Each structure stands twice: as C-alpha cells, then as structure tokens.
Amino acid sequence: MTDDVEKRWGDESSYRRAALYVVCVVGAAAVAFAVVNVWALNRDACAASHTHLCDTPAQVAVSVAPSLILLLGGIGAFIRTYQRWRAGLRWPTWQGAGWFLFILMTAYLAISAGSAAN
Numbered sequence: 001m002t003d004d005v006e007k008r009w010g011d012e013s014s015y016r017r018a019a020l021y022v023v024c025v026v027g028a029a030a031v032a033f034a035v036v037n038v039w040a041l042n043r044d045a046c047a048a049s050h051t052h053l054c055d056t057p058a059q060v061a062v063s064v065a066p067s068l069i070l071l072l073g074g075i076g077a078f079i080r081t082y083q084r085w086r087a088g089l090r091w092p093t094w095q096g097a098g099w100f101l102f103i104l105m106t107a108y109l110a111i112s113a114g115s116a117a118n
Contacts, residue, residue, distance in 0.1 A: 011089075011090040011093065014084075014089070014090050014093050014094070015093045018077070018080075018093045018094050018096070018097040019097075021073075021076075021077065021080075021097060022073075022077075022097050022100060022101060025069065025070065025073030025074075025076075025101055026070075026073075026101075026104070028069050028073070029066040029067075029069040029070050029073075029108075030066070032065040032066045032069050033062070033065070033066045035065075036061045036062050036065045036066075037062060039061065040053060040058040040061065040062060043058065045057075045058075046058060059112075062112060063109060063112040063113060066108060067105050067108055067109050067112075070101050070102075070104055070105035070108065071101075071102075071105050073101045074098045074099075074101035074102040074105060075098075077094050077095075077097040077098035077101060078094075078095070078098040080094045080097075081094040081095045081098060
C-alpha cells in the first residue's frame with residue numbers, strides 16, 4: 001500500500017450511492033419497527049393492557065428488530081469502506097454512512113430502552 005493515498009471527499013457519485021444506501025437501511029428499519037409494533041398490538045397477551053409494550057417479548061422485539069437492521073447496515077457500510085479503500089477509491093463517504101448508522105442505532109436503543117423501562 002502506498003503512502004500517497006489521501007482522503008478525497010469530492011466524489012459525487014459515491015456520495016449518492018452512500019446516501020441511497022443509508023436511506024434504504026433506515027427505511028428497512030422503519031418498516032421493521034412498524035411490523036413489530038403491529039405484531040405487538042395484535043397479541044392476546046397485551047389485549048387487556050393500556051399499552052402494546054406490556055411484556056418483555058414485545059419490548060425486546062421493538063428494541064431489537066430495527067436496531068439489528070441498523071447494525072447490519074452499518075457493518076455493510078464499513079465493509080464497503082474497506083473495499084473502496086483497498087481499491088484506492090474514494091472511501092470517506094462510506095465511512096461516514098457507517099458511523100451515521102451506528103450512531104442512529106445507539107440512539108434508537110437508548111430511546112427504546114428508556115421507553116420500555118416506563
């Protein structure tokens with residue numbers, strides 16, 4: 001590996017691809033959130049409860065399903081970062097996408113854990 005490789009930020013097509021990737025991963029996490037919430041609402045165990053997160057399985061499902069999608073999306077972005085770096089292409093945009101997805105996952109876990117504790 002040569003030492004003359006620098007971070008180059010000005011690749012518009014790479015930015016578009018990384019942004020589309022992030023939008024798709026966040027969209028998939030949102031769909032998973034909606035599906036898990038519908039599942040939690042329609043469970044017999046929580047029918048008499050005033051909330052659809054009435055027991056541990058519902059709380060865990062709502063916390064874990066979108067978080068897992070965001071985690072896998074972040075790992076995928078970091079794999080793409082490494083592939084582009086090895087090929088000598090512009091990689092910082094993909095690294096940013098990976099960190100954004102990891103931060104979003106952490107924030108979602110914190111918020112969902114706080115709401116499940118109530």
